[in-house]
Amino acid sequence: RHYGWRNTFLSIYPNAVSIKPISGPNVQLIPWLNIIFLTVLAAFLWAIYVRVRGFWSRRISPMIENVDAATEKSTGRIIGWFRNK
Incomplete structure (x- = not known):
């Protein structure tokens, strides 16, 4: 099913880097950096x-x-040579 070994502790939150508590559900975070x-x-x-x-x-x-x-200048000369003969 999976390739290689899987650690069950790290696969609980696979995309979470860190978890911090916030003051409420209306908190708006702006990523200024x-x-x-x-x-x-x-x-x-x-x-x-x-x-x-x-x-x-x-x-x-x-x-x-x-x-x-x-x-263009040299092409004109070459064409001139062939026209004269």
Whole structure:
């Protein structure tokens, strides 16, 4: 049924990490640490995305355009050679 050995003491609450008493059923817990961490992570990923996009538009795109222009120029010469013969 299960692969390997199972400890019956730990399988009573398989997903519980810790149990703490609360003052009542109307207690609302807000995970501030998770909210702050995910916000900082999203800001960090956004900053990396913006920098990569800027690098691409400043460095890579002009190089690709120059290669494309040179390719068109050399292709025109090659076609010209074959038309003259």
